[in-house]
Amino acid sequence: MNQIEYIYRLHINDLYNYGTHLGFEKDVVKDSIQSVFEKILNKQKFDIVNTKAYLYRSLRNELLTEYKKSIKSLPIDFNHQHIPFEIEISIEDVIMDNESKITLKNKVDAVLKELSPRQREIIYFRYTQDYSYEMISEIMGISVASSRNLILKALNHIRKNGLNTFIFSLLF
Amino acid sequence: MNEKDFLKNEAFISYMLTKDPVSEKYWESYLRKNPHDKISFENAKCTFKKIRFHSSVLSISERDSLYHKILNNQTKKKPLVRKRRLLNTYLAVAASILIVFLFRYTTKETPLKSTVYVKQVSESHEIELITNEKSYTLASNEILNVTKTGEINLGTAVIKNTNEESYNTLKVPYGKRTQMTLVDGSKLWINSGTTVKFPSSFNDNNRSIYVEGEIYIEVAKDKSKPFIVKTTNFDVKVYGTIFDLKAYKNSLAKQVFLFEGFVSVSNKNKELMMVPNELVKIEENKFTKEKFVPENYNSWRKGYLTFKDKPLQDILIELSRYYNVSFSEISKNSKNNKCTGKIHLSTNLNDVLETLTILSGTTFEMDKNY
Numbered sequence: 001m002n003q004i005e006y007i008y009r010l011h012i013n014d015l016y017n018y019g020t021h022l023g024f025e026k027d028v029v030k031d032s033i034q035s036v037f038e039k040i041l042n043k044q045k046f047d048i049v050n051t052k053a054y055l056y057r058s059l060r061n062e063l064l065t066e067y068k069k070s071i072k073s074l075p076i077d078f079n080h081q082h083i084p085f086e087i088e089i090s091i092e093d094v095i096m097d098n099e100s101k102i103t104l105k106n107k108v109d110a111v112l113k114e115l116s117p118r119q120r121e122i123i124y125f126r127y128t129q130d131y132s133y134e135m136i137s138e139i140m141g142i143s144v145a146s147s148r149n150l151i152l153k154a155l156n157h158i159r160k161n162g163l164n165t166f167i168f169s170l171l172f
Numbered sequence: 173m174n175e176k177d178f179l180k181n182e183a184f185i186s187y188m189l190t191k192d193p194v195s196e197k198y199w200e201s202y203l204r205k206n207p208h209d210k211i212s213f214e215n216a217k218c219t220f221k222k223i224r225f226h227s228s229v230l231s232i233s234e235r236d237s238l239y240h241k242i243l244n245n246q247t248k249k250k251p252l253v254r255k256r257r258l259l260n261t262y263l264a265v266a267a268s269i270l271i272v273f274l275f276r277y278t279t280k281e282t283p284l285k286s287t288v289y290v291k292q293v294s295e296s297h298e299i300e301l302i303t304n305e306k307s308y309t310l311a312s313n314e315i316l317n318v319t320k321t322g323e324i325n326l327g328t329a330v331i332k333n334t335n336e337e338s339y340n341t342l343k344v345p346y347g348k349r350t351q352m353t354l355v356d357g358s359k360l361w362i363n364s365g366t367t368v369k370f371p372s373s374f375n376d377n378n379r380s381i382y383v384e385g386e387i388y389i390e391v392a393k394d395k396s397k398p399f400i401v402k403t404t405n406f407d408v409k410v411y412g413t414i415f416d417l418k419a420y421k422n423s424l425a426k427q428v429f430l431f432e433g434f435v436s437v438s439n440k441n442k443e444l445m446m447v448p449n450e451l452v453k454i455e456e457n458k459f460t461k462e463k464f465v466p467e468n469y470n471s472w473r474k475g476y477l478t479f480k481d482k483p484l485q486d487i488l489i490e491l492s493r494y495y496n497v498s499f500s501e502i503s504k505n506s507k508n509n510k511c512t513g514k515i516h517l518s519t520n521l522n523d524v525l526e527t528l529t530i531l532s533g534t535t536f537e538m539d540k541n542y
Contacts, residue, residue, distance in 0.1 A: 008239055013229050020228040030230075030238055037242045088226035092474075095315065095351060095359050096219070104179050108223060111185045123189045128225050130191075151190050158186045 008037060011055050014129075018056060021124060022063055023084040032062035056139040085117035087124060111158060119154040122147055173209050178216035188220045211393055214432045218390065218414060288488075289500035289539040290525065297345035303331060304338045316342065316352035322372040339369045339382070347496025349473070354381070357392035358399065361473040364493040365420065388416045388473050391433070406439045406454050419454075420493075425486070426454040431466055475517050481510045484532045491528075495521050499536075506534045 019029030036058040048054045091101045125131040137147045178184045187195035299310040317325040324331040346365045366385025379399045391399045391410045399410040403419035413433025419426045429451045451464045511531045525536040
């Protein structure tokens with residue numbers, strides 16, 4: 001197997017999955033992945049230290065550019081905050097009874113809905129990939145402190161709203 | 173709080189989602205104040221981990237065509253010489269990535285490429301349940317469920333057992349896996365080539381089952397009745413916990429992996445207590461304790477195998493059980509190649525063998541004559 005092919009095959013699933021979480025159509029994600037890899041092939045020197053973070057970050061930037069192109073008038077304060085990040089969950093357990101599954105799913109959905117897209121994005125990396133805040137900040141192009149802050153804000157927000165358990169379960 | 177309360181609690185949910193050190197500290201101090209909640213907390217954690225984020229994937233052909241698109245665009249743009257030089261750089265970089273992420277040979281000589289032939293074992297059995305009176309065949313997607321009243325629910329049929337204390341036998345052949353719930357609510361994941369004997373209802377003193385093979389079990393909490401898993405060489409006594417037990421008859425590696433709670437491993441002469449993330453190896457009369465990383469050991473029930481520095485030979489044994497295939501004799505050199513990595517136990521054995529080829533440097537060929 002060709003070596004660039006190896007890198008491609010190792011990461012393609014994660015990259016594609018990440019792109020769709022950011023709310024883009026299948027073909028847009030595929031095209032962006034294509035440009036990420038073409039740019040690697042065009043590099044004079046392969047100087048990538050953290051391959052995975054590099055790939056995620058490049059794909060994120062490609063998609064960000066796509067997003068900017070897609071909206072006609074950019075708001076003055078445009079930043080990456082505007083891109084959505086959707087998480088759909090399911091519970092993989094055949095033994096657990098349906099009712100408890102639905103209760104748990106609704107509950108977690110409600111918590112996720114309360115958060116900002118960037119908070120969900122960090123959670124995606126923490127929960128599914130077990131990445132450190134350092135890795136996440138490298139991917140998202142923010143400082144470690146701000147990625148940490150986003151999560152602490154999320155935790156605080158959820159705690160403050162924790163009393164509304166009852167309303168939550170009625171709403172969702 | 174009981175398990176359900178934890179799972180309804182937003183602070184708990186956000187802790188599980190973010191894995192943030194601050195909320196971790198919060199729950200540590202909570203448990204210090206409420207030590208009785210510890211077990212339900214651990215159980216809730218375990219249940220929560222079954223939550224998966226929905227993921228989209230490209231099909232194999234889509235991945236291939238995207239890759240070819242990338243390459244084709246590339247060859248059009250770049251002169252050949254430049255490309256070759258670049259590829260060499262990638263070769264070096266990618267090679268180092270290979271070493272870090274995937275595998276390393278511990279043998280000093282350069283390993284020779286060798287081919288192993290894979291043979292599908294033609295005799296394929298069904299999962300079988302044998303009660304006192306009758307035997308039943310089960311489809312592999314059926315889950316056995318023993319109801320509180322001592323009836324065995326097969327999904328398609330319900331078996332009433334007249335003699336409640338007698339043991340039923342569940343035989344899961346190579347190539348098949350299944351799950352079941354016992355009368356007390358304990359959940360079992362049963363791996364290929366395993367026999368489990370269980371009663372329709374437990375007696376008043378303890379809950380005992382017999383196992384030959386491998387199970388992963390989440391034992392329902394019941395302080396008044398200890399749960400005992402018996403094997404030919406040793407027993408595991410449990411007090412509400414999660415562990416994986418490996419006791420195949422013709423395999424030397426008999427092991428117990430503890431994920432949560434407390435258990436003891438014992439034979440006639442001794443008893444050894446275990447705490448989470450410890451594994452005990454049982455060799456004849458000797459128990460040895462080691463630490464392990466949980467993610468690497470309970471993966472079979474989720475559909476993948478992870479291993480670290482594991483001889484190719486051992487991986488092939490696990491795969492032959494899982495897929496009910498046999499592998500031809502492998503050369504001494506490749507036998508001891510130690511592999512590190514992850515294999516998705518896809519329904520397509522060829523995909524699996526392809527991954528294993530990358531991991532081990534040994535090629536596999538399906539033997540069509542069988």
